Amino acid sequence: MTSTTSAAPVLDIQHLSVDYxxxxxxxxxxxxxxxxxxxxxxxxxxxxxxxxxxxxxxxxTQLLRPPAVITGGEALYYPRARDQEQPAGVSSVSxxxxxxxxxxxxxxQPVDILRLPPAALRAFRWNxxxxxxQSAMNALNPIMPIGEQxxxxxxxxxxxxxxxxxxxxxxxxxxxxxxxxxxxxxYPHELSGGMRQRACIAIALALNPDIIIMDEPxxxxxxxxxxxxxxxxxxxxxxxxxxxxxxTHDLSLLLEIADRVAxxxxxxxxxxxxxxxxxxxxxxxxxxxxxxxFPSLRGPRQRAIGIPGSPPDLRxxxxxxxxxxxxxxxxxxxxxxxxxxLPQSSAEGVSVACHLYDSTSTQEPPTAAEMGAAYEALAKGxxxx
Amino acid sequence: xxxxxxxxxQPSVSDHPSSGAVLEATHLRKYFPLQQVNPFGAARxxxxxxxxSLALYRGxxxxxxxxxxxxxxxxxxxLARxxxxxxxxxxxxxxxxxxxxxxxxxxxxQLVFQDPFASLNPIHDVYxxxxxxxxxxxxxxxxxxxxxxxLELLNRVSLTPAxxxxxxYPHELSGGQRQRVAxxxxxxxxxxxxxxxxxxxxxxxxxxxDMLNLMLRLKxxxxxxxxxxTHDIASARYxxxxxxxxxxxxxxxxxxxxxVIQHPxxxxxxxLISAAPDPDRPPTTEAPPARGEIPSLIxxxxxxxxxxxxxxxxxxxxERFPRRADLGGGHWTHCFLYGEGTATPAxxxx
Numbered sequence: 001m002t003s004t005t006s007a008a009p010v011l012d013i014q015h016l017s018v019d020y021x022x023x024x025x026x027x028x029x030x031x032x033x034x035x036x037x038x039x040x041x042x043x044x045x046x047x048x049x050x051x052x053x054x055x056x057x058x059x060x061t062q063l064l065r066p067p068a069v070i071t072g073g074e075a076l077y078y079p080r081a082r083d084q085e086q087p088a089g090v091s092s093v094s095x096x097x098x099x100x101x102x103x104x105x106x107x108x109q110p111v112d113i114l115r116l117p118p119a120a121l122r123a124f125r126w127n128x129x130x131x132x133x134q135s136a137m138n139a140l141n142p143i144m145p146i147g148e149q150x151x152x153x154x155x156x157x158x159x160x161x162x163x164x165x166x167x168x169x170x171x172x173x174x175x176x177x178x179x180x181x182x183x184x185x186x187y188p189h190e191l192s193g194g195m196r197q198r199a200c201i202a203i204a205l206a207l208n209p210d211i212i213i214m215d216e217p218x219x220x221x222x223x224x225x226x227x228x229x230x231x232x233x234x235x236x237x238x239x240x241x242x243x244x245x246x247x248t249h250d251l252s253l254l255l256e257i258a259d260r261v262a263x264x265x266x267x268x269x270x271x272x273x274x275x276x277x278x279x280x281x282x283x284x285x286x287x288x289x290x291x292x293x294f295p296s297l298r299g300p301r302q303r304a305i306g307i308p309g310s311p312p313d314l315r316x317x318x319x320x321x322x323x324x325x326x327x328x329x330x331x332x333x334x335x336x337x338x339x340x341x342l343p344q345s346s347a348e349g350v351s352v353a354c355h356l357y358d359s360t361s362t363q364e365p366p367t368a369a370e371m372g373a374a375y376e377a378l379a380k381g382x383x384x385x
Numbered sequence: 386x387x388x389x390x391x392x393x394x395q396p397s398v399s400d401h402p403s404s405g406a407v408l409e410a411t412h413l414r415k416y417f418p419l420q421q422v423n424p425f426g427a428a429r430x431x432x433x434x435x436x437x438s439l440a441l442y443r444g445x446x447x448x449x450x451x452x453x454x455x456x457x458x459x460x461x462x463x464l465a466r467x468x469x470x471x472x473x474x475x476x477x478x479x480x481x482x483x484x485x486x487x488x489x490x491x492x493x494x495q496l497v498f499q500d501p502f503a504s505l506n507p508i509h510d511v512y513x514x515x516x517x518x519x520x521x522x523x524x525x526x527x528x529x530x531x532x533x534x535x536l537e538l539l540n541r542v543s544l545t546p547a548x549x550x551x552x553x554y555p556h557e558l559s560g561g562q563r564q565r566v567a568x569x570x571x572x573x574x575x576x577x578x579x580x581x582x583x584x585x586x587x588x589x590x591x592x593x594x595d596m597l598n599l600m601l602r603l604k605x606x607x608x609x610x611x612x613x614x615t616h617d618i619a620s621a622r623y624x625x626x627x628x629x630x631x632x633x634x635x636x637x638x639x640x641x642x643x644x645v646i647q648h649p650x651x652x653x654x655x656x657l658i659s660a661a662p663d664p665d666r667p668p669t670t671e672a673p674p675a676r677g678e679i680p681s682l683i684x685x686x687x688x689x690x691x692x693x694x695x696x697x698x699x700x701x702x703x704e705r706f707p708r709r710a711d712l713g714g715g716h717w718t719h720c721f722l723y724g725e726g727t728a729t730p731a732x733x734x735x
Contacts (some may be wrong), residue, residue, distance in 0.1 A: 048589040192678045222452035222616065225678055227660035249590050255664035279664055293594045295623030297646065297663050304623070306594030310559045 009078055010243050011037040011060070011129075011211055012110065016073030018052070018059045020123065027314045029055040031070070031267040034341070039080075042237070042244040044258030044275070046251045046290070048311050052267040053247050057213055060113060061131060062121055076110035077128065080210050127157060131205035134216035136196035140188040146199045147174070147184030153206045170251045172200040177234055194225035197234065205236065213245045218253075252294045260349070263287050266312050266322035269341055273350035281368065283344065283352040286323045288371045305379045322357065328374035329356055329366060362377060405479060406440035406608045408494065408578045413437045413473035414607065415459050419683065431682045433459040435634045435706075436473075441578055441610035448642060449614045450657070451631035454679040457614045460631070461580045464612065465496040477578075492522050495571035499583040501563035503557040510541070511566050512551050518573040531536035538569040543599060561592040565599070572603070576726045579603075585620070597624055618661050622646045627715075630654050633679050633690040635706065640716030651718045653691045689719070697722055 015339055018030040030052040037043050044381035047053045052272040058064045060075040116124060133139040141149055150170040154161055161169070171181035177189075177198040197217060204212050214233070218226035235259065237244060248254055254261050255275055262272035263286065271284040282288040296302075309326040312318055318325050333355050341353040356365045366374065414437075416430040434456040441447055449457045462468045466487055475482040482490050498504040505514060515535040516690065519525040525534050532551070539547035542565040555563055564584060571579060581600065585593040597620060604611050613624050621628050622642045629639040630651065638651040649655045680686055686693050692702040701721055710716050710724030 048591055053457055194678055222678070223618075223662075224452065224656055224660045250662060250666055251590070253662040256662055256666065290591055293591050295594075295597075295619045296665070297619045297622065297658065297661060301622065301643065303598075304594055306598065307591040308595065310561050310592055311589055 007038040007040055007304070009036045009076075010039045010080075011245075012038075012076040013056075013060060014074050014076065016059060016075065017071045018055050018064065019069050019071050021067045022069060026069075028317070029314060030059060030269055033264075033267075033269055035262055035269065035272070036052075037245055037284060038260075039243055040241055041259040042246055042257060044254035044261040045245060045247045045264065046249065046254050046261060047264035048249055050266075050311055050314060051264040053264050054215060055267075056264075057131070057215055057245070057247060061125065061127065061129065061213065062113065062116075070114060073114070075113040077113050077124070078110050079128070101257070108380065123157075126153060126204075126209065127207050128209055129211045129213065130207070130209040131213045131215060132197070132200050132204050132217045134219055136193065136220075137188060137201045139200055140196060142188050145185045145187055146179075146191070146202075147171075147186075149199075150174075150203050150206055153203055157207055169206070170202075173205055174199075176205065176236065177202045178228075192225075192231060193221055197221065197225075197229055201229075201233065201236070205240070208240060211243045211245065213247070215247045216249070217246075219248065219250070226253075251290050255291070263290065266317050267314065267354065268322070269351075270323065270354070271350075271352045272341075272353075277347055277350050280346070282371075283350065283357060284323075284354045284366065285327050285329055285371060285374075288368070289326075289375060291330055292372070292375075303376050307375070308378055321353075328371070328378040331355060407443055407478060408441040409520055410440070410460075410464060411438045411476075413475070414471045415456075415468060415706060416417050416471045418526050429683055432685050433634055433682060434463065434470075437631070437636050439612075439629055439636075439639075441612055443577070443610050444604060444608040445627070446604055446611040446613050446625035448625035448628045449612060450616065450618050450621050452616060452657075452679055453524055454633070455631040455683075456634040457631055458582055461496065461582045461612060461614055461636075464578075465494060465580055466490060467496070472605070486712055491577065492574055493576055494578040494580065495574050496575040497564075497567050497571050497579065497581045497584050500587050501560055501567050502555075502587070504567050505563055505617065507555050508724070510552050510554050511535075511558075514566060514570050515539075515573050518570060518731065522574050524573070524575060538573055539566075540602070541572065542566075542569045544569070559587050561596060564588060564596060568600070568603075572607075576609070578610045578612070580614075582614045583733065584613075586616070593620075600624070618646060618657055619663075630657065633685060634682060635690055638716075638718040638720075640712070641714065644714060644716045646717075650712060650716070650723060651691075651720050652695045652697055652722075654718075656694075689721075 013033060013035045016030055016033045017028065019026040021027060033056060044051050055064070055068065057069070059070050059199050064070065081215050095284065113124065140146065143275070147167070147170045150173055151166045152222060154166045154169060171184055174181050174184060179195055179198050179202070181286070183191070188199070191199065218229050221229065233244070246254065246258060255278070258275050260272065260274050261278050262269050263284070264270065269289045271282070278287060279291065282291050286307070292304060293306050309324055312322055320336050321327070321334045321339050324330040327334065337355070339353040339355050341351045344350045344352060345359065389715050413434055415434040417433055419429040419431065421428065437460055438548065439447060449460060451457045459468070463470050466475070466482065469484065477490060477493060512535055515538055516531045519531050519534055525531040535551060536547040539545070539550050544550045544562060550562070558566065584600065585596050588596060600611065601624065603609055613621065614619050623690040625642050627640065628645045630637050630645065630653065632653045638645060638649065638654045645654065646658060649658050680690060688704050689695070689702045689706055692698040695702065699721060707719045707721045708724070709717050709719055712723060
């Protein structure tokens with residue numbers, strides 16, 4: 001984990017909104033989300049089901065299907081400098097032939113992924129940005145050997161490579177992710193769950209992309225296998241220096257691996273900050289509740305209290321701050337006015353969307369202990385009913 | 386990582402009922418025979434559970450921890466008698482469970498499934514789901530009694546106001562609310578034993594703790610004996626007094642939860658704990674050396690099934706499964722590193 005708070009942006013998402021459906025029936029799944037991915041970091045995006053984290057990823061990769069509509073915003077990609085020397089261990093994969101994104105813009109000039117013409121978008125995908133999906137079994141073609149699926153990527157994006165080179169590269173990629181190269185002719189059903197996910201990572205790495213998005217890559221796996229895959233990702237990142245957007249509902253996992261973490265609730269980012277800041281001093285009451293929703297492995301056994309209620313239905317998101325019906329600190333203003341994600345002067349790189357931290361607010365924001373006590377009081381009150 | 390600095394009262398030794406277990410299973414085995422492809426070949430079977438013994442006590446919980454394929458759900462199904470064990474004995478309050486009278490047995494032992502979206506019938510409302518056990522086990526004989534008791538059940542699982550939930554259909558409820566209905570349905574039978582098979586793993590993260598706290602309250606208030614199946618070793622520690630770790634159908638370690646989780650002895654338990662997400666983990670901790678996944682249970686490794694992945698494997702591990710080694714304080718493990726005098730104990734990674 002390197003300190004990357006000052007690194008240059010590689011992907012800058014600005015005011016992105018996504019609706020499902022149109023007109024009065026539209027359900028807003030992602031609302032006005034701004035998020036910056038900096039070069040070389042692991043940015044964790046955490047949220048419960050329905051918080052919009054997967055929709056966000058599908059939007060920035062242009063994979064959304066109707067009825068989903070991107071209603072606003074942009075996703076700026078800052079191309080890396082060309083002619084960069086390849087990192088050690090990668091056989092040289094020339095990047096000259098296909099319509100490259102660099103044809104659209106000179107290095108350093110951002111391009112809006114959401115407005116790329118189809119040919120440029122095809123070149124952008126996988127060359128610059130690859131995805132590892134949650135379910136490897138569904139992401140892989142069941143009637144095609146895994147080696148063939150890796151070669152397929154190169155056939156589409158690197159037509160100048162000959163068959164032998166592609167096969168060599170596929171075997172090299174399998175070795176990189178910890179699969180014996182002689183499994184190149186294996187079908188997905190012949191591999192275990194962990195190996196399938198490794199194969200997906202190998203496909204993502206095939207063109208040495210700038211950004212890899214991991215959408216719950218380990219949710220379907222057991223903890224031991226999950227740990228192996230994560231170690232593998234960390235090792236590969238050291239070697240190839242790609243940027244990771246890691247999406248999961250498991251905040252305890254993110255707090256361990258990510259450099260920075262953003263937390264989504266009901267389609268909006270409610271807090272973002274460095275992993276350390278967020279863990280030590282969560283500012284949004286939802287972040288606090290989420291972090292403390294996981295029983296600990298260490299220390300004395302303590303009674304813990306979860307967040308009351310359940311996540312909102314996006315068809316009827318509460319007015320004002322969407323978290324107010326579950327929040328122990330809800331004030332009158334929370335029910336009427338939407339809080340804006342604002343950077344905190346007290347801590348660098350931390351932003352929070354909560355009226356408790358308004359500059360106009362007269363009272364001091366609650367400390368961690370006060371948040372704990374407030375949740376406890378709320379739990380007691382609901383049990384007394 | 387907890388909201389409160391208040392510690393829960395630890396169960397004292399005197400709390401342990403000397404009167405004996407409510408439900409006790411001894412040497413359970415379950416083989417699922419496979420279809421014979423080659424008529425001259427040897428009969429093949431999935432060796433799902435090998436020689437598992439456990440006991441459930443009133444007002445206490447036992448957590449069954451393991452990865453998928455470790456046999457933990459099969460154990461729950463054997464205890465609920467949804468499947469008959471291949472061998473081994475099951476006794477309820479000291480009496481052997483007979484296959485002839487399962488209705489009487491199930492009036493004491495109930496199961497809560499993992500997926501509340503699948504375990505409730507989508508075409509019936511909450512009232513119907515609760516009325517069935519109430520009438521079948523003759524706790525209510527007329528509609529007025531059914532309504533009264535159904536409302537009371539909903540209150541017990543904190544679905545309030547109960548009147549509003551009584552006539553809702555599963556699709557109108559959230560995952561957490563559905564799981565509460567499933568628990569209320571199990572409680573309607575007035576069981577003494579609740580078998581909960583991953584009751585929170587399908588729920589949203591922020592409401593899991595709420596559900597665990599509800600089940601803890603029921604366990605304490607109604608003196609239920611609970612079997613809590615989970616893959617998350619941290620929630621095992623949170624929920625249960627005792628923990629049993631399974632690997633590929635074999636029980637490898639067990640004892641008081643804190644003892645097992647703070648001082649794991651079996652190499653597999655150590656691996657499981659080192660792999661669990663833990664933001665408090667010291668950053669210097671090295672990646673666990675063991676690799677691989679649970680082996681095929683059709684042709685499992687001989688002896689201790691963990692030996693192909695075990696960093697301490699010895700020749701004897703391939704030959705037979707080690708006997709139980711008692712480590713004191715109720716903590717035990719099946720590993721040649723402890724006991725049987727064949728090797729010096731491995732130093733545990735502290």
